[in-house]
Amino acid sequence: MDTHRTIGVLGAGEVGQAVADQTIRYGHEVVIGNSRGPQTLEALVDRLGPKARAATAEEAAKPELVILSVPFFAVPELTDLTNWSGKIVVDTTNQFAAANPWRGRYDVGDLTGSEWVAQHLPGARVVKALNTLFAPFIAADPRHTEGRQVAFYAGDDADAKTAVAGLLDQFGFAAVDLGGLREGGRLMQLDGALSAKHLLLQDVG
Ligand SMILES: NC(=O)c1ccc[n+]([C@@H]2O[C@H](COP(=O)([O-])OP(=O)(O)OC[C@H]3O[C@@H](n4cnc5c(N)ncnc54)[C@H](OP(=O)(O)O)[C@@H]3O)[C@@H](O)[C@H]2O)c1
Numbered sequence: 001m002d003t004h005r006t007i008g009v010l011g012a013g014e015v016g017q018a019v020a021d022q023t024i025r026y027g028h029e030v031v032i033g034n035s036r037g038p039q040t041l042e043a044l045v046d047r048l049g050p051k052a053r054a055a056t057a058e059e060a061a062k063p064e065l066v067i068l069s070v071p072f073f074a075v076p077e078l079t080d081l082t083n084w085s086g087k088i089v090v091d092t093t094n095q096f097a098a099a100n101p102w103r104g105r106y107d108v109g110d111l112t113g114s115e116w117v118a119q120h121l122p123g124a125r126v127v128k129a130l131n132t133l134f135a136p137f138i139a140a141d142p143r144h145t146e147g148r149q150v151a152f153y154a155g156d157d158a159d160a161k162t163a164v165a166g167l168l169d170q171f172g173f174a175a176v177d178l179g180g181l182r183e184g185g186r187l188m189q190l191d192g193a194l195s196a197k198h199l200l201l202q203d204v205g
Contacts, residue, residue: 019069020067032053033054075120088157114189133149143172151168155180
């Protein structure tokens with residue numbers, strides 16, 4: 001991703017803020033929204049600086065690339081927020097049934113979590129990414145002397161995946177393609193083999 005762009009961040013909690021930090025660090029503009037309204041985000045945008053704008057959830061969903069960082073169970077509330085058709089949505093969610101993670105998993109039947117998310121955002125080009133990392137590891141510089149933090153991604157639209165991989169690369173992650181929302185998403189989601197795994201890629205040569 002060579003040009004600077006405006007990125008929507010839907011959800012201004014730990015993950016939304018971590019992605020906003022990275023996004024601004026690399027010169028992009030951020031429109032960030034939550035459920036309670038922009039007046040609750042003043043301190044946050046003061047900290048993020050002039051490239052950040054506090055917005056309604058509707059405004060945060062407008063850009064062509066939107067970071068989805070809300071609780072999983074809140075996703076159905078977003079269906080009518082905007083025209084999702086064609087938008088790239090970076091799905092960072094994990095399918096907890098409630099805010100308390102001990103309350104179990106949200107039942108999505110045979111679907112993977114991101115397939116279910118995609119069903120609720122009609123026409124969106126969903127790329128699952130960053131959900132396997134704890135928020136402090138999303139905010140931090142992924143480049144370590146021992147290697148680069150791996151950021152897995154999965155999706156069903158090749159162009160959307162290329163755009164998201166470009167952003168992850170720009171942030172300094174080692175972006176690793178796991179395929180589509182079904183097979184890759186299953187590995188990345190809660191209880192998948194790669195859930196909560198924090199790996200470093202040792203660059204050689
Ligand atoms: N925390 C982590 O380390 C971590 C790591 C990887 C993935 N995840 C996943 O990433 C997602 C976000 O996690 P988080 O820890 O950042 O959550 P969080 O701190 O609880 O923040 C959630 C954000 O979503 C907003 N939100 C809730 N309902 C909304 C709606 N209908 N419209 C717009 N905004 C809404 C909340 O706004 P209000 O406060 O105004 O309601 C809040 O800003 C979750 O799915 C989580 O499972 C978390």
